[in-house]
Amino acid sequence: MTQTRTAVAEDPAKVAAFEARIAAGESIEPKDWMPEKYRRQLVRMMSQHAHSEIVGMLPEGNWITRAPSLRRKISLIAKVQDEAGHGLYIYCGTETLGVDRSELVGQLLDGTAKYSSIFNYPTLSWADIGVIGWFVDGAAIVNQTILAKASYGPYARAMIRVCKEENFHKRQGYEIVSVLANGTPAQKAMVQDAVDRWWWPSLMMFGPSDTDSPNTAELIRWKVKRKTNDELRQRFVNLTVPQAMAVNLTLPDPDMRHDAETENWEFGAIDWDEFNQVIRGNGPCNKERLDARRKAHDEGAWVREAASAYAAKQRASQAAEAA
């Protein structure tokens, strides 16, 4: 990162004016003054988000060649291509904060950047593709719908674009799930197994509990976040439980119960040890994911070089013509 990590003493008058703008619901644009910490938090959040879109292509890409029908295959290809586009929107948004995409990609490839823990789990069966669309994209939509109201203009605008596209992702996933859930006993068992494996990691996608997120208050005040991790997680659970019931699938949580007073589906304890292990690089697929990204980057080098050489040649011949 080009920004220094040392604490910067900010001008209190500028900070006050900045906070007043946020409180008034204004959005902050790239050239506006902003506290260094705000900029840093956004670079961190947005780059992690962009990396997640890119790494998120891998578990699903795994099933493109084995999709069970042409209809499923074209949907899956389109979805994976969307994820690449989402990564691009968000990288470009991050660049407006004064970092270069090549620098961010470098951080992903050298293993210093984080991305969503969910993508370090393997896709073992075709049903996983359905459940990922339903749970993982469903969770992403809950998160991103709120981020579309974030105070930083380029991020919020990228989120609006992403949300419009992700609705198809969730629906194609749920369609796969409902077809399997109404299929043969073997298909039903396969989709229930996928639900069992993906449920808890999907809940972890929303990040640590509020009691363990020390920065939440400031991020909320600056409208970098608009809801806490726990609020978003609860919203996702409330949306998903009836969807599971509708297709007769069981969520693997014996403690799940409906609270008539709050109207929330109360869920059991999340295994934060597992979450921390995956975040630290010890998930089932962390190494495989990074290896795949590095391989793709290295093997694409000649394409990038050829494109640069071609463009330089074109410019040279245009200059010669003009002379």
Next chain:
Amino acid sequence: MASTITNQELVREAPVASAAVAEQAAALPQDEWPVWEVFTQSTQGAPHEHAGSLHAVDAGQALQNARDVYARRGGVISLWVVPGGAITASTPGDAGPFFDPGADKAYRHPQFYKVPRGVRGV
């Protein structure tokens, strides 16, 4: 997909801003391509609006990438790509004084003028 359009043709049709691109490209490291701002028009007669940005080696590639990234689902009938460095923007710090001359001229608005009661179409 407009597979019949070659890169060459796109370059010819693209509004060429080669000086700005060459300048930007020269300033970048070998493996980083210049930034292009993308503007899309959604329907006939509508204005082009800023959609986002991307990196590309030249105008032709920028247009093709913009099509793939910002017009993947239709809903776009025209695209502009502009070298990021070619855009000059007003500065937020000076926005007050810069736009001030337009803020106090009520006489530029129709509501400033009085018309006798009952008169229509004025």
